[in-house]
Amino acid sequence: MNRVLVINSGSSSLKYQLIEFPSERTLATGLVERIGEERGVADHAAAFAVMIRELEAQGIDAGDGLVAIGHRVVHGGEKFVQPTLVTGEVEAQIEELFGLAPLHNPANLQGIRAAAQAFPRVPQVAVFDTAFHSTLPAAARTYAIDSKLAAKYGIRRFGFHGISFEYVTREAAKALGKPLEDTRLVILHLGNGASACAVSGGRSVETSMGLTPLEGLMMGTRGGDIDPGVLIYLQREAGMDADALDRLLNHESGLLGLGGHNDIRDVLAAADAGDKQAALAIEVYCHRIRGYIGSYLAQLGGADAIVFTAGVGEHNALVRKLSLSGLAELGILLDDKANAAAIGGTAEISTPESSIAVLVIPTDEELEIARQSIDLAVQVN
Secondary structure (H helix, E strand, O other): OEEEEEEEEOOOEEEEEEEEEOOOEEEEEEEEEOOOOOOOOOOHHHHHHHHHHHHHHOOOOOOOOEEEEEEEEOOOOOOOOOOEEOOHHHHHHHHHOHHHOOOOHHHHHHHHHHHHHHOOOOOEEEEEOOHHHHHOOHHHHOOOOOHHHHHHHOOOOOOOOHHHHHHHHHHHHHHHOOOHHHOEEEEEEEOOOEEEEEEEOOEEEEEOOOOOOOOOOOOOOOOOOOOHHHHHHHHHHOOOOHHHHHHHHHHOOHHHHHHOOOOHHHHHHHHHOOOHHHHHHHHHHHHHHHHHHHHHHHHHOOOOEEEEEHHHHHHOHHHHHHHOOOOHHHOOOEOHHHHHHOOOOOEEOEOOOOOOEEEEOOOOHHHHHHHHHHHHHHHHO
């Protein structure tokens, strides 16, 4: 049996999953936290040592049958549009993209280097969150700013959550019983980070995140769409510099900034307790989702299904209901009982009369990374 180790490396955490092929069975999964903190482990290399010990405690030799290590890398820029075997040159190019994903790419690269140190003979494969959106047409990926300036600095829409969207796209086609090339989908990846994607024939044709993961839907600590003039105004009137604005947009906005909590469950609880600001945060959150659904139905000319996925999308029936409220005239009819029962599993939650199916499909980014990694490893070997 061949095995793939999937790594999702954060600045202070390392999430791992060991998957066996061809069965696609998960042998082990775990999380090493507090990397670099006083009571945690020193660095990502030390985190790998912890992971290996945790696997050994379960009777698993981490290197046995290991044919590839697959890494989630958030931003691939224009260069990386498919799974890529990691070399020194690839590492350098990932590093060049730090400015586009400062919260993610540096940590992703640390994970790659720690894995190479722990398993020097095993191919390292980088799977990029932006790659699925490389099919965006020019009209969808282009910002209406000075074209020479945009070209010089590589300013365009890239999109994110592509690993999740790619997995869910195939699962949705299966659920609908339709060939992938004949499907039109609006997919809503709703987690602490959130984005929407319009998929036609298995290809991304529009997505809500842009040059960075800040644009689009309201998120846990990111506000999503905002008038750029607000930032200029704050710079002039409040004296906020680039670092302060970065902190505001990435860490102090979204559900946290508007509703007082970054976890939507806490915001909903506060709203139920009478907190008007929390209630407003939920209204804004679902209002934004509803707006993107309408926009993407227009871009696609209709759809076979609207798909909810990721932590909030898979587990929060109220958010799904509020997000689809008022869309009956578009042929979207929610089955309240099916919606309430669909918590964390694949389900169709629309009524039989609905002209557009509404699906809940759990995402599995680790399995998608493993599949892409083993395919590439087999090719190079």
